[in-house]
Amino acid sequence: MVNYKCLNPIAAVGVNLFTDDYKQVDSVEEAEAVLVRSASMHEMDLPADLKAIARAGAGVNNIPLDKCAEKGIVVFNTPGANANGVKELVMAGLMLASRNVVGGINWVQSIKDDPDVAKLVEKGKSQFAGREILGKKLGVIGLGAIGVLVANAANGLGMEVYGYDPYLSLEHAWNLSRDIKYVKTKEEIYHTCDYITVHVPLLPDTKEMINKDTMAMMKDGVVILNFARDLLVNDNDMEAALKRGKVKCYVTDFPNEKTAGMEGVIAIPHLGASTEESEDNCAVMAVKQLKQYMETGTIKNSVNYPNCDAGALPSGKRITINHKNIPNMLTQFTGVLSSENINISNLINKSKGDYAYTVIDIEEELSAAIEEKISEIEGVLKVRVI
Numbered sequence: 001m002v003n004y005k006c007l008n009p010i011a012a013v014g015v016n017l018f019t020d021d022y023k024q025v026d027s028v029e030e031a032e033a034v035l036v037r038s039a040s041m042h043e044m045d046l047p048a049d050l051k052a053i054a055r056a057g058a059g060v061n062n063i064p065l066d067k068c069a070e071k072g073i074v075v076f077n078t079p080g081a082n083a084n085g086v087k088e089l090v091m092a093g094l095m096l097a098s099r100n101v102v103g104g105i106n107w108v109q110s111i112k113d114d115p116d117v118a119k120l121v122e123k124g125k126s127q128f129a130g131r132e133i134l135g136k137k138l139g140v141i142g143l144g145a146i147g148v149l150v151a152n153a154a155n156g157l158g159m160e161v162y163g164y165d166p167y168l169s170l171e172h173a174w175n176l177s178r179d180i181k182y183v184k185t186k187e188e189i190y191h192t193c194d195y196i197t198v199h200v201p202l203l204p205d206t207k208e209m210i211n212k213d214t215m216a217m218m219k220d221g222v223v224i225l226n227f228a229r230d231l232l233v234n235d236n237d238m239e240a241a242l243k244r245g246k247v248k249c250y251v252t253d254f255p256n257e258k259t260a261g262m263e264g265v266i267a268i269p270h271l272g273a274s275t276e277e278s279e280d281n282c283a284v285m286a287v288k289q290l291k292q293y294m295e296t297g298t299i300k301n302s303v304n305y306p307n308c309d310a311g312a313l314p315s316g317k318r319i320t321i322n323h324k325n326i327p328n329m330l331t332q333f334t335g336v337l338s339s340e341n342i343n344i345s346n347l348i349n350k351s352k353g354d355y356a357y358t359v360i361d362i363e364e365e366l367s368a369a370i371e372e373k374i375s376e377i378e379g380v381l382k383v384r385v386i
């Protein structure tokens with residue numbers, strides 16, 4: 001029986017994939033597997049038995065990835081599963097920043113009880129006049145699952161789109177419309193674009209990438225959209241830029257105590273992935289990946305361990321070992337098995353940064369004593385026998 005814990009509500013279509021071999025538990029202390037959306041796990045004690053965490057979504061900045069890797073806990077996310085949901089809201093964000101729809105709606109509410117509301121509307125509407133996005137320049141920073149969809153959709157609406165991503169993957173490059181101008185530096189986007197949207201993960205090198213220096217390079221009256229993470233923007237610098245009119249409007253899906261009431265900000269309550277379709281897609285992908293790992297040792301879409309297709313289970317046992325990526329580990333693993341005269345029928349070893357993963361198939365049973373011997377090898381972080 002595998003105990004799992006959902007730290008956030010996870011769509012039923014995903015959770016229903018768990019069979020009778022899985023049991024939902026009340027506390028994370030009892031869990032071998034965790035499903036999570038945006039709940040922060042940074043302050044959490046991670047139980048010794050925890051083997052995997054699946055983030056039903058893209059951003060993993062709420063999970064202590066290194067701490068997990070160090071404990072042999074594999075962290076998964078669901079790349080692309082909510083990208084369309086976010087893209088559609090970004091397109092709405094472009095419109096909301098261009099046409100004063102929010103101001104107009106609020107104004108209609110304030111005069112709704114006036115018997116002359118229809119006349120007042122026609123008289124007063126000019127104060128909410130906007131501009132069209134057709135022909136305007138949009139810069140997309142980060143051409144991953146979301147950035148590519150946003151770039152292509154904006155291009156379809158007649159915008160001139162510039163894209164920047166120093167790590168652009170082949171898959172995403174294939175999906176990018178040929179009309180998008182791929183630029184080699186962020187500065188080209190800053191100097192050129194009327195609208196700038198960021199779709200990068202929150203990492204040490206992207207934190208506060210929108211700040212007074214980068215905004216100084218932008219056109220006067222630029223519109224900035226942030227559907228990625230609040231900490232990508234320096235809020236104090238944004239406030240000053242909005243006051244000066246350097247930035248015309250800041251659309252954020254991540255309001256915080258500083259930006260929620262800031263003038264010039266359109267604040268959306270983190271709704272990018274909050275659609276039935278995205279929630280279902282993420283839940284199904286997260287649960288499938290978690291189950292596959294628990295049942296076969298295969299790792300797909302991990303962010304802290306290497307991906308590894310372990311293949312079908314052997315007739316005997318499968319030993320999976322999460323360990324440090326240091327020399328001499330395989331010799332030690334095979335040494336323990338050969339000293340017990342155990343034949344290896346298949347062996348896979350993969351690494352990612354400081355961590356590695358080894359799968360060893362044997363055609364017989366494995367005693368607890370041998371499992372213990374492997375666990376005791378220096379650099380071994382977790383051992384499972386399936």
Ligand SMILES: NC(=O)c1ccc[n+]([C@@H]2O[C@H](COP(=O)([O-])OP(=O)(O)OC[C@H]3O[C@@H](n4cnc5c(N)ncnc54)[C@H](O)[C@@H]3O)[C@@H](O)[C@H]2O)c1
Nearest residue numbers: 058059142143144145146165167199200201227228272273
């Ligand atoms: N608003 C929401 O509800 C919502 C939903 C999903 C994702 N997100 C956020 O959006 C981010 C992007 O999501 P995604 O699904 O497109 O992820 P993704 O991993 O598919 O794409 C991220 C892209 O950013 C690029 N990148 C990394 N560092 C960069 C840098 N310094 N400069 C330029 N590009 C850089 C990567 O190469 C990658 O192509 C997530 O990390 C998450 O924080 C928000």
Ligand SMILES: O=C(O)[C@H](O)COP(=O)(O)O
Nearest residue numbers: 037038057058059273274
């Ligand atoms: O990174 C993500 O996938 C989004 O920010 C969605 O977060 P949520 O699952 O809490 O809506």
